[in-house]
Amino acid sequence: MMKHNVIVELSRCKGVSLLFLLLLFTLLAPAQTTQNGYVKTTGRMDNKGNLIPGTRIGGVSIQLTGGHSTVADANGNFTLTAPDTKFYLSDVQKQGYVLTDPEMLKKQYVCSSNPLVISMETKEKLADDQLAAERKLRRQLQKQLQQKEEEIDALKEENKITEEEYRKAMKKLYAYQESNEKLVSDMAKRYAELDYDLLDEFYRQVTFCIENGDLVKADSLLHSRGNVSQQIEEARKKAQAISEENEKLRQAEAVLAADIDELARRCNSYYEKFAAQFENDSAAYYMELRASLDTTKVDWQLDAASFIMKYLAGYKKALFYYQRALRQALSQYGEQHPYVMKSYNNMAIGYFNIGEYERALEYHKKSLAIRKAVYGENHPDVATSYGNLGNVYGELGDYAHELECYHKAMEIRKAVYGENHPDVAMNYSDLGVAYEYSGDYAQALECHQKALDIRKSVLGEHHTDVADSYINLGILYADIEDFEKAYECFQKALDIQKDIYSEHHPDVAEIYNNLGLVCSSLGNHTQALEYIQKGLDIMKSFFGESHPKVAIVYNSMGTVYSEQADYPHALEYYQKALTIQKLFLGNNHPDVALSYINIGDVYSCQKDSKQAMEYYQKALDILQSLYGDGHPYVAMIYSNMGELYDVQGDYAQAQKYYQKALPILKSVFGEEYPLTIKTEKKLALLPQKKIALNPAAMAQYVYTLTFDADANQEFSGEYVVLELNKWTIDSEESLFILSEETKEKSIPCIMMKDEVITTCTVTEDSNVTLDMKKVGKKEKQRITEKYHQWKNEQGK
Structure with missing residues (x-):
């Protein structure tokens, strides 16, 4: 089934962010109850790498919580009078302008002698900046692709690689290239929000080089400050020396x-550099390196956790950083703080992904309680919490609570x-999945169709969210066995996704x-295997041989072979899926249980x-430990x-x-x-089946x-089975057992109705019911004799 929409909150990570500087200043400055500041547009760099300072903006309304x-x-200057030394901004408004960093409204500030700098831009300018940054990144991505292609072509021309190695190298290159697409929009947004006024000259030049694709120069600049790993080690030695020399x-x-x-700023720049090259493992390394520098920095822990969870699917490692962030956030800021609610929310998602649903439920409830206390009931983040709670209830088989949460959201x-908004469409999609799981297919179809209509209206025909709606509709049609419509929906989704992402x-x-x-x-097993093999090749090229998504495709391959009665191949692929799932998800996960089934x-x-x-x-033990005895998966095993x-x-x-099974x-x-x-x-047929095992009883x-x-x-109506x-008819064997054991799809049958004996072929599609009827000993004997008489006549 299609997974629910799960929203992960990402803590922003910029070259040297405005919020990082503000937090640093507020920690160093003495407390006071007034805060001065100014509002400006963001500083930018021209094509030659010179700073174009931002301009002051007057008439901006600023509200404290x-x-x-x-x-x-x-001139953009303002003075705030805070009720305490710590405060939050609840709103910043000027007609035609928006905050370049909306996260400002979720940060806690401490009154300081340093000015509070608020950056704003017109929506059009912000969009233009993001578009320009995205264009640069895409050109850079294309340039990298061309360079790599030329390198591989040169190796082939020089006969340094074989034709097969050449094809493999190109295939791997294109798969790798596609994997980099997901970072482009995130990075473009980051560069659009970056305020160069707040960077010193060194980091302006480093960030400018990275943004414009001059990664060699960026690397040279960073190296000019020495080896960061060695200097971090030196810093650690200094820390030890401090403890010894009070x-x-x-x-x-x-x-x-x-x-x-x-060092943190340089780690961050290294992160930006590797992210710009779409080398996610290296980018994550520097995120983790920065997080290890100071474990009391909540935002550093959140940045590392979010990147690892979003781009590397490292849920357990991400949970480690979220737990550290939560401890520090509670210690430093108290319960009702955005950092705390963000940690609870993302920890819940991490636990959800590894199948620990009760813990996921616990942390989502905590996040919801804080959001309601801070924002009130009627806020989008509160809706997000209700949606995430609904996802967990759905996995637990509690469809009533799932639907209740989705309706609140x-x-x-x-x-x-x-009505006409992408988040509303997402909510309809969640409702559709919930109704589908609970067996209400009409409601599910209505909700998925509403989601599709809104997405097409708001986003246009050609968007990944529209493709997701087609996928959800395809899954629904497959569940109700309308496979032609399912195929049509999946094909529409495929056309959209291939055009947006290409093949890999x-x-x-x-x-x-x-x-x-x-x-x-639909019975087209050859085509089925071709499609699934394509999916498997893409998943393996993207994630490697061992990944939960690869396991999903292995399970599908096993299902197709099983439907063809090719049981050795089916077992081979199911076992491959199981091995991967146990490695990534542990032994006690619902996906492991489904593989056992x-x-x-x-x-x-x-x-x-x-x-x-x-x-x-084995499957029952897992599912009962996760869900108890009243879950539909448990009923399925029973x-x-x-x-x-x-x-x-x-x-x-x-x-x-x-x-x-039945009560559940x-x-x-x-x-x-x-x-x-x-x-x-x-169940109703069992009493007759018991009689069928008793030859004396069967005489009647x-x-x-x-x-x-x-x-x-x-044929229509009821026929007595003769053969x-x-x-x-005179056999003492149970026809129920024999019919269950037969592997033939077409079974010859001789039967009688109204004293007329006829022949037919019973197939899987005949839609017939095998049952028993009491006729008495004499009538049974008469029917048997009539059958033998008919057989003798047929032999003549």
């Missing part, structure tokens, strides 16, 4: 603070944005995977009941176990597990859900086939 408000004079503590601490500040978003992108790979599963359901299903199809039951039990015993003819055990299915999905109906029918019964008149043109495949 719970306190004083003022208006900047004609008499020099004040002077040493001042030196250390300056060193750390300088929707009320807030509509009140804030109106994980989002494209996911659509190929979905298309493959739909083709398999898949493997159990294969063994069940191979009539290896012992192995099948072993894997079902149903599978019941079917396994059913096929074996152990009807007492089958009844036990059907009866465990009715409670979660209701009476009309397909799996509820199927389980109820199987016959087997019947009932044809659905709407689905069968030639089915190799079974005959």
Whole structure:
């Protein structure tokens, strides 16, 4: 299924950010209850690397949270009177202008003698700056691609690599190039918000070089200040010396603070440099290096955690930094602070991703409580918390609470944005998934269609969010077995995503995977394997051989082979998926449980009941430990176990597990859900199946086939079975067990209705029900004799 929209809050990381300087100044300056400052446009650099200072802006309205408000004079100067030495800005407004850094409204400030600098720009100028930065970055990205292509071409021309090595090198290059696309918009936004007035000349030049693609010069400038790793080590030695020489503590601490500040700025510039080259591992290294410099810097810990979680999927490592940030934020700022709520929110998302849903729920609730206390009920961030809570309730199978949370989020978003907004569309999408999980497909379809309509209206036909809506609709149609419409929706999504990202992108790979599963359901297994193989190749080129997303595609490959009864290949791919999932997600994760179920299903199809039951039990143990006994996944396993015993003819055990599954299915999905109906029918049929195992009792019964008149043109109503495949009416074997065991898709049948004996072929699509009917011993004997008489006549 398509995952819910999960919003991760990213702490900004700029060359030397305005907020970093403000926090540094406020920590060093004495407390007071007034704060002076000024408002200006951002400083920029011309094409030659010269500073173009920002200009002052007058008439700006500035509001403190719970306190004083003022208006900047004609020169942009203002004085705030704070109710305490610490304060928040609740609003900064001037018609036609916006804050270049909206995070200013979430920061805590301490009154200082240093001026509070507020940077604003017109929306148009900010958009133009971002567009210009994005164009530079894309040119730089293209230039890198061209250089690498030329290098590989040269190796080929010089016969230093083979044709096969050449193709592999090019394929890897293009896959790598696509992976860099996700950083472009983030970096463009960062450069658009950067105020060069607040940087000294050295960092102006470093940042200017990085922004304009002169990475060699940027590297040279950074190296001119020495080896940062060595100097960090020296700083650590200095820190140790300070603790040993208390008499020099004040002077040493001042030196250390300056060193750390300088090294942190250089780490940040190294991060910018490697991010500009889309070398995420190296960029993360310098984020972590900076975070290790001073573990009391909350924003440094948040920056490292956010980058690692967003770009490297390193959830456990990210949780380490979020936990450190939370401890420091609580210690320094108290409970009701943006840093605290951000830490709680992103820790919850980290726990969600590794399957620890109760902890995710706990931290989302804490984040929600703080947001409501700070912002009030009717705020977009409060809606975000409700949405994230809904995601967790959905994973826990608590669909009532899931829907309640999504509806609360929707009320807030509509009140804030109106109906026609991307966040409202996202909310409809979440509601659609929730209704789909709970079996209300009509409501799900309505919500997904609303999401699509809004996105097309606001964002246009050609947008990744529009593609996401088509994907959600495709999954819904697949769930209700309208595979033609599912295929159509996935194809529309694929066309959009390929045009935006080109071929080699994980989002494209996911659509190929979905298309493959739909083709398999339509019986086109060759096409299914081709699509899924494409998805697998892209995922492996992007993430490597071992990644949870690769495991998803392996599971799909296993499913296609299983549907073709190629069970050795199915097991091979399911085991590959399981190995990766256990490595990344641990042994106690729902994805691991679902892989166990898949493997159990294969063994069940191979009539290896012992192995099948072993894997079902493993899955059950995991899911019960995560969700308790009332979750639909648990019901699904109970149903599978019941079917396994059913096929074996152990009807007492089958009844036990059907009866465990049925109350859960009715409670979660209701009476009309397909799996509820199927389980109820199987349970109702067990008494007859028990009779079928008793030859003496069967002397009074016959087997019947009932044809659905709407689905069968030639046959309708109830027929007595005289012969089915190799079974005959005078056989003592159970026809229920034999029909379950047969692997044939077309089974020859001789049957009788109204004393007329006829033949037919029963197929998987015949829509018939096998049942029993009590007719008495004499009638059973008469029917049997009539059958033998007919057979003799046919032989003549």
